[in-house]
Amino acid sequence: MILEKIKEKFLDDVLETYEFRGDLVAVIRKEIICDLMEFLKTNPALDFNILMDLTAVDYLWQERIPRFDIVYHLYSLAKNHRLRVKASVDEKDPTIESLTGIWPIADWFEREVWDMFGIKFEGHPHLKRILMYQGFEGHPLRKDYPVTKRQPLIGPVN
Amino acid sequence: MNTAQTRQHTMMLNMGPSHPAMHGIIRLVLELDGERVVNSDVEIGYLHRAFEKSSEQSGYLQVIPYTDRLNYVSPLINNMGYSMAVERLFGIKPTERCEYIRVIMSELSRVSDHLTCIGASAMELGAFTAFLYMIKARELLYQGIEMVTGARLTISYIRPGGVKADLPAEFEPHIRNAIKETRKILKECDKLLTRNRIFVDRLKGIGIISKEDALAYGITGPFLRSTGIDYDVRKNCPYSVYNRFDFDIPVGTTGDNYDRYLCRMEEMEQSLQIVEQALSSIPGGNLMVDTEGREIPAAMMVDLAKMGETEGLIQLEVDLDPTLQGGTRKYFDAVEAPEKRAVLPAKEDTYGNIEGLMQHFKLVMLGHGITPPAGEVYQAVEGGNGELGFFVVSDGSGRPYRVRVRPPCFPIMAALPLMINGGFLADIIPTFGSVNMIGGELDR
Incomplete structure (x- = not known):
């Protein structure tokens, strides 16, 4: 029902929908992310009012193009259902629109994705590192960041 | 007086x-x-230990010890969340007895989590007695946990497909006694704190968060419930066997520190009731299932061929891979006895007989461990501080492609400036104490 509603509204911008082990998944084009989230939040039949999680996956080892997936987990308190939305972002243009205007928690989640994967969120008020320190080079959760790489801690700047 | 200058x-x-x-x-x-406090900024990351990166480096079973160190006050719940995510990738369900054991252990962890939170935050407000009483109760519960798992904190007890070992015989009487003692202590602490003028003055009306803000920030757990929303993963999206137990979800009204304190106090009582119900209705039977969901009988460690049951076993010529990197995996299905266990054998078996040693060796060797089919799942469980989610991506190999943890503290810390801005400096202490921030899961 949820997936049909999304397909009905966004037509070709929804690339794929499927269900795996009971999780509903919608794969979409990244350009519509804000419209889709606004729709999911405000449509009374869907009513996804909580952004549970926002993260990314780097598919470098699978040699997939586009390289990254941004993964959103939504939950509806009133309807008690969940949905996973995935949007692909390529290495050459690692940007996607920010959701900070829709859910304030996206602020910190997006900062973490920027920190770990180096994906820029357009419209984010202050996109800076959150877990690593300023001055850290590279984005550690990318698959091409070596796990044994060490960087001397230079301390926070301020 | 010239104040303008x-x-x-x-x-x-x-x-x-x-x-x-x-x-x-x-x-x-x-x-x-x-x-x-006019303005505030929260800076985290001091305890970042690359949990997610490390998880991608080793097999599915080797991630479990890392999950112990996420929320180190209630590690059993983390074990359970991760194991359930891997089980769902396989599409298997653990046995009944195993589910009950998991519920009992999770609820004991939840009680010890809340005891630590309330005890520590009461101590910071000067109520040292309550802290000592509560740590005494936690000690009794820890002793029970130690009896079962062999450790107090780094337990690695719940694993995909089952649990490490069965409950020992002396566990039930010990825990029943511990529950009785804990209730007594909770009653004493209730008398010490709930109507204590100093304690109430420091908590009531401090650190208020509204329903709307809490939802917008994705806050869950006792924090959200104190604002009056009865969201609890155990009730809303029941996992394991939680739907068989009779328990209530306490909610607050104003969303201040005092409501959070009351919510946690009542939740402990509810958790103790769940443990009691589970102890009296726990079924017997096997503990573990293999990666295809078939139950493994408890005494199933000795090779069938050794007992003379050679029927169906095929003799094959196998080219061994000198690197031992799992290149010979394709032969396993043909050579092996038809058992594909996911759980490491008991240590007695590993050190005591060759089959156990081989099973253990194979499960921990790179490329030989368990391999779930490609796919991804998000599994939420109710942690001590709210919804603890594990998002596991599998590419069909022996290592998880990506393990993501949704830490329940993270949204609360993001919303902390809302609660402390405009208040007194001293009020940060009770507000921060009521969060029960755990660096291990916040920074991963």
């Missing part, structure tokens, strides 16, 4: 990362106007 300026104050009244290393950058 007085220069107004605010003061910057760093609270943390190492501060005696902050449990956990976190830095609050505060802008103060006298005693009032």
Whole structure:
């Protein structure tokens, strides 16, 4: 029902929908992310009012193009259902629109994705590192960041 | 008096990362106007240990010890969340007895989590007695946990497909006694704290968050419930066997520190009731299932061929791969006895007989461990502080492609400035104490 509603509204911008082990998944084009989230939040039949999680996956080892997936987990308190939305972002243009205007928690989640994967969120008020320190080079959760790489801690700047 | 000439300026104050009244290393950058907090910024990441990166480096079973160190006050719940995510990738369900054991252990962890939270935050407000009483109760529960798992904190007890070992015979009487003692202690602490003038004055009306803000920030757990929303993963999206137990979800009204304290106090009582119900209705039977969901009989460690049951076993010529990197995996299905266990054998078996040693060796060797089919799942469980989610991506190999943890503390810390801005500097202590921030899961 949820997936049909999304397909009905966004037509070709929804690339794929499927269900795996009971999780509903919608794969979409990244350009519509804000419209889709606004729709999911405000449509009374869907009513996804909580952004549970926002993260990314780097598919470098699978040699997939586009390289990254941004993964959103939504939950509806009133309807008690969940949905996973995935949007692909390529290495050459690692940007996607920010959701900070829709859910304030996206602020910190997006900062973490920027920190770990180096994906820029357009419209984010202050996109800076959150877990690593300023001055850290590279984005550690990318698959091409070596796990044994060490960087001397230079301390926070301020 | 000529006040117009007085220069107004605010003061910057760093609270943390190492501060005696902050449990956990976190830095609050505060802008103060006298005693009032004008503005604040939360800085995290001091306990970042690359949990997610490390998880991608080793097999599915080797991630479990890392999950112990996420929320180190209730590690059994983390074990359970991760194991359930891997089980769902396989599409298997653990046995009945195993589910009950998992519920009992999770609820004991939840009680010890809340005891630590309330005890520590009461201590910071000067109520040292309550802290000592509560740690005494936690000690009794820890002894029970130690009896079963063999450790107090780094337990790695719940694994995909089952649990490490069955409950020992002396567990039930010990826990029943511990529950009785814990109730007594909770009653004493209730008398000490709930109507204590100093305690109430420090908590009531402090650190308020509204329903709307809590939802917008994705806050869950006792924090959300204190605002009056009865969201609990155990009730809303029941996992394991939680739907068989009779328990209530306490909710608050105003969303201040005092409501959070009351919610946690009542939740402990509800958790103890779940443990009692589970102990009296726990079924017998096998503990573990293999990666295809078939139950493994408890005594199933000796090779069938050794007992003379050679029927169906095929003799094959196998080219061994000198690197031992799992290149010979394709032969396993043909050569092996038809058992594909996911759980490491008991240590007695590993050290006591060759089959156990081989099973253990194979499960931990790179490329030989368990391999779920390609796919991804998000599994939420109710942790001590709210919804704890594990998002596991599998590419069909022996290592998880990506393990993501949704830490329940993270949204609460993001919303902390809402609760402390405009209040007094001293009020940060009870507000921060009521969060029960755990650096291990916040920074991963």
